[in-house]
Amino acid sequence: MRPRDRAAGRRVRAGNMRTGSNLPAVGEYNQTLVLDLIRRSPEGLSRVELSARTGLSAQTLSNVTRRLADDGLIIEAGKVISGPGKPRTLLKLEPRSRFAVGVHLDPVVDTIVVVDMAGEVIAHDEIPGLREVAPGALVTAVAAAVDAIVDRANVPRELVLGVGVAAPGPFDARGGRLLDPPLLPQWHNVNVREDLGAATGLPVIVEKDVTAAMVGEMWFDRSDVLSDAMFLYYGAGVGMGLAVAGAPVRGRTGNAGGIAHVVVDPEGPLCACGSRGCLGVSIEPRVLIAEAGYVGGDPRSDLDRLVRDARDPGHPAAGVLHRAGERIARALVITNNLLDVDEVVLGGPVWERLAGVLADVVAERVASDPASTATLPIIVRRSVVGVDVAAVGAACLMLDGAFAARPARMMIAL
Ligand SMILES: [Zn+2]
The missing domain is CATH 3.30.420.40 (ATPase, nucleotide binding domain)
Known part of the structure; x- marks a missing residue:
């Protein structure tokens, strides 16, 4: 069963609603907020429903959804008739509009996945033999695995947002460098973010595996x-x-x-x-x-x-x-x-x-x-994500960084 299906039918808690802002300075926040709501509603949402949920004016909402559609992130998917007035157009996520790669460096098995915008795993591999690779060649081996899985998933490279890497701590978050994870001696002091970024030409995020797992679980939590x-x-x-x-x-x-x-x-x-x-x-x-x-x-x-x-x-x-x-x-x-x-x-x-x-x-x-x-x-x-949760979570970090609506981020933007 796919994680999405398993998460369906979960309870929705009232009072947890995040609202938008009609100020121009927070346009980007509104965009991520609206995208986040659409993403969590596989059945689609109309502009009227989005307006009610976000508190955004019809005009602001129309601008936001047009920008999202121009970027290919959402599509119009049919109309529904509910009560008097003209039928409402449903907006849905375009899952194949962007992709992210997730890598989990682990003492037992190294995993790599490609997920689409819905977080759906569209390709999955183990990276065999990484433990036998010399420390100087590790990043090259991971970069080769990234290239191979992007090819195999048949995903246009320009739609790949980047690579999320989950690894056991401790790591240097600022530099994206693994320090001395006790169970991964060969990875001591490897500058993963910089070196893997250079080797793949893609943005790289490095995260502690347990945090990546939490992010993965939250990404699939449709009820928020x-x-x-x-x-x-x-x-x-x-x-x-x-x-x-x-x-x-x-x-x-x-x-x-x-x-x-x-x-x-x-x-x-x-x-x-x-x-x-x-x-x-x-x-x-x-x-x-x-x-x-x-x-x-x-x-x-x-x-x-x-x-x-x-x-x-x-x-x-x-x-x-x-x-x-x-x-x-x-x-x-x-x-x-x-x-x-x-x-x-x-x-x-x-x-x-x-x-x-x-x-x-x-x-x-x-x-x-x-x-x-x-x-x-x-x-x-x-x-709900299952055994690959750290790799999937690492990929979701990339999606999350680009598209998740967090009021904290709006504060920074202001
Ligand atoms: Zn102890």
Whole structure:
């Protein structure tokens, strides 16, 4: 099923509406705001509906939609008759008007995708063998993968907005340079933004993988409900993507979201930081596999075996995954006590493998954890984007940078 379909039918929250401004100085903001509304309404919107939702005058709205149509971003798609008066023309997104490439650099599998303006993945590849490439040739290898996938997707290069790169932290957000991600030693001190930009001739954005995942999830959230949210990304490492008031939280250096050293189990395994039971080490795939008593082979098949064995309540694997779920839930509750979010999203490659067993444990435990100070139930759900969420999110960053309507951006423009 496509992410769009899965996201359909979600609740819409009143009071979360963003309104436009009729001042000429904020024309660009209005354009992104109107585009954002049209994008989130696959069935199309009329100018009258857009006017009602944005507070923009008919004249301003007419100018804005004409500019969007001139840029090829929206199309007129039929008319609807509703009540007296002349039929209304529906405006829809033209999904193939622009494209973006997303790359996820990851200790287990490097992924590359092309998405269209609707965020739909139109091409997907793994970049094999990047781990064996010499540090000096890494960027060239990624650039070759970008060229190959753009060709294969049959997308005009001039319609590609750029390349979003998601990678584990820490990184230097200002320079777009990876610093020393512990699980990617070959990428230490690589100037990804500049070097990949030079090699591809395309704009490049570099983002921490958990923030990219949060952005990807928000891009697919058609109901616009992900205002205050967190995204627990569970892959080779664990991290937390955050959104407050509808915008991703990056922090001072772009490295927000480190949750690995939150203590979730005082009896848990010893962490490199000196504490016992930090979240990161307590749910590390290697640790779970050892706790279940497996000898340990290919981590992916070991994780699948864990899920299979856990179906038998008497098997040690059931206890291991139950405890892992409780540990995750405790970290979510502690973070939620700090942030007070609407929604918790869980995703990442390891989560996708274990969700069959973990999802229920985590949801139940978040609802009943005595440490929780939540006064309303917290929605806990799986990522709608799925296993490629960091790569898709990285591509969406490119779309987001160009087209998402954020009042904060209007402030800067003013
Ligand atoms: Zn620790």
